[in-house]
Amino acid sequence: MTSRRRFIAIVPLLGAAALARAEAPLVDPKDPQAVALGYTPDAAKADKAKYPKYAAGQTCGNCALYQGKAGDASGPCPLYAGKAVLAKGWCSAWVKRP
16 A cells, blocks of 8 residues: 555656656747748758758758657657657758767
8 A cells, every 4th residue: 555655756756757748749830940940841842942951861850959769750859949840851950860
């Protein structure tokens, strides 16, 4: 049987774990930060004339800034606080993962 003291210690941890699992909303491509960085939810549709740095194969999923797990459809990116980007997306801040 769990004591009341132990129960009170566990409850905040359960709440934090539930919040950590909550999916962050996806970045809206019309968001000012996304527009400034040229974010597109599909890297294949990146504006190659406007962003000549883009090269085939660059996606958010293989960017050093992407914080999602390998194989996830989306994950957090520090450039878009509190929001997630699609792994198949791209923006001009893409950096090769070491």
